[in-house]
Amino acid sequence: MAAGCGTRISNDINEIPKSTLKIGKDSLIRNTIKLFLENAYEVCIVVGYKKEMILKEIDDLPITVVYNPFYKLTNSIASLWFARSFLVDEETIIMNGDVYIEQDLIDFLLNEKRSPTMLVDAKRKTIGDFFFEYKNSRLISYGKELPLESRTGEYVGIAKLSGEFIDVFKRKLEIIIDSGHYNEWWEQVLYDLSDSGQEVYVSDIGNRFWSEIDQIEDYQYIQDYLLSKI
Template sequence: MKVIMLAAGKGTRISRMVKAVPKSTLPIDGVPLIRITAEMLQKRGMDVSVCVGYQHNQIREALKGMDITYYYNPFYDVTNSIGSLWLAQDALKEDDDVLILNADVFFTEEILNMLLVDEREVVMMVDKTRTKTGDYFFSTTDSGCIRAYGKELPLQQRKCEYVGIAKVTKSFVPLFKQRLNELVGQQKHNLWWENVIYSFTDNQEREIYTKDVEGHFWSEIDYFDDYERILNHIAKKVERGGI
């Protein structure tokens, strides 16, 4: 399986607290978050690529000694993550499934296992326990197919929060790449990479499925509180002898 980790963005919401440090390199129990994730993936034999931009040398240092393919986005300050993924599209191979994730997400191996055994065409990880507060929400059918999405999705429509991780099967990769190129060709480089997937739900061209991670710990680092939440989780696991 191929993996593409998006790590080019500046992270403006947390940058005031961490200054010139990419949030994906923040230490978790002494190890950069992005390294924890990359090591977990490589232990499964996955081929890991990382899209870098802002403070890219710090990310390379955090992953020093690892077999990583890098794709550099020099336009990280004027493009969103769709631009980074477009520059890394050589990693989207039609002979293998691909896991695409935001590098500032901490998630457990249990969540990874849940995604790997799911054989549906396109699956996005979600948390149904988070609908009142969060960053990005989905409205879904009873079977978990996405029907609406957005940061400002009305509360009554929210069924879950997006985790920041998705899997695209190899059968869908050609269509995914085609749509990626169409959107960038239309100069829609201010979109998130996930908008490539969302575009298939707009006219229900394809069913985009969700997988609920309820009961398993995860956190995307948007604010310093999110980072502290991860540190507290790790500290509690240490107290219980879990690490």
């Protein structure tokens, strides 16, 4: 998912799409796509805001590109709807385009057999963007303003769905879109399913490195981490 404008960081990065920020020698989006291609995944990316800049970064990669022309008026659930034909009865990973991950997290995903599973960082409870409360690896509650005493971790921005679960997921996606709720995050599909009784699993990534880029400090955090590895 890489269609958004990234308004919280845009002034600090000359209003370029944050997925085009350089991480090492490549952009964030190129790094992520190459990771999944190297692990034998087919890749579909949804673009919107300044799509030409993103496409320039990835035009030589064997992927599917979907355009959300209404990116200014909608949120990522609409982007996912535009890419719904890519949701087939196969294991699927859905990921936000502003998240940096490495191979060890891909390995962790590959070994996760429960579905649907959303990734969480249990170390982050006080500072973060979106928090989960979960018990026995099952989602209980969620939100940006989740009370501190309820938080058991920060959502990482990645979910994994089994092929058997895809039909359930797509039906709920269609219901939300048909109801006119275009301004939801794509994760609202899983939240609605959880609220209606569907088990949604939560898996803690442990000490594996990741970072969402919402603020310029997040970008610097990744850069500092990479420098520390040299």
